[in-house]
Every structure is written in structure tokens, then in C-alpha cells.
Amino acid sequence: MFFSEIHVAMKTNIPVASREYLPPNIVKFNAYAIHGKNWGESKPAEENKLYEALYPIDAAATGKTGPDFHYLPAFQPINLTQIGYEEVQSYSNIWKTAISQGDHHFM
Numbered sequence: 540m541f542f543s544e545i546h547v548a549m550k551t552n553i554p555v556a557s558r559e560y561l562p563p564n565i566v567k568f569n570a571y572a573i574h575g576k577n578w579g580e581s582k583p584a585e586e587n588k589l590y591e592a593l594y595p596i597d598a599a600a601t602g603k604t605g606p607d608f609h610y611l612p613a614f615q616p617i618n619l620t621q622i623g624y625e626e627v628q629s630y631s632n633i634w635k636t637a638i639s640q641g642d643h644h645f646m
Contacts, residue, residue, distance in 0.1 A: 558624075559631040568617035569594050571608055 570593040575583030590606040594615045598604055607613075620626065630638065 558627055559633050561627070562634055563627045563629060565619055565626075566616060567611075567614035568619075569608075569614045571606070573606075 572589075572591045574589055574591075575581075576587045576589055577583070580587065592606070592613065594613050596603050596607060596610055596613050601610075601612075603610065
């Protein structure tokens with residue numbers, strides 16, 4: 540779910556995720572954005588896309604170029620209780636179903 544606000548020069552999207560979609564014991568985090576360089580461009584060509592990350596990959600240190608949303612060393616510690624998140628102690632039914640179906644690549 541997203542909440543959106545549109546101001547004269549900027550649109551802000553705020554993602555809201557149910558706690559059922561989050562596993563217990565979240566200790567690292569990163570956030571990403573992909574958007575066009577030009578305001579209002581709904582489907583920018585690849586050369587006009589901007590890839591941003593809260594904690595970007597250090598290309599000089601890693602030798603990686605371009606976005607890699609699965610590069611775990613770029614994730615940094617987070618304490619979600621500081622923003623009001625109440626830690627869950629066990630996997631939700633959504634997670635239990637995914638685990639039982641063999642989708643272990645996210646664990």
C-alpha cells in the first residue's frame with residue numbers, strides 16, 4: 540500500500556507494509572528508488588533512469604557497477620523500534636506458507 544502526496548514541484552510516496560510481510564528479527568535494511576531523470580517521465584529509457592539507494596554500493600571497493608538490490612554487504616544496521624515498529628516474535632502465516640512451499644531463497 541502507498542500513500543501519496545502531490546505538491547507543486549514534488550510527489551512523495553510513502554510505502555506501508557503490513558507486519559505480516561516482515562520476518563522476525565530484522566536487523567539490517569536498505570532502501571532503493573528507481574525513477575526518471577526528467578520530472579513526470581512515466582517510462583524512462585534505460586539511459587534516463589536514476590538508481591538510488593539509502594546505502595549505495597561502493598563501486599571502487601567492490602568492483603560492482605550499477606544497481607544490485609541483493610548485495611547484502613550494502614545493508615546497514617537498523618533498529619525499527621525507534622520508529623514505532625513492534626518486533627514480531629515468530630513468522631506470520633504468510634511466511635510459514637512460503638517456507639512450506641520451498642521458497643527458501645529469502646531466508
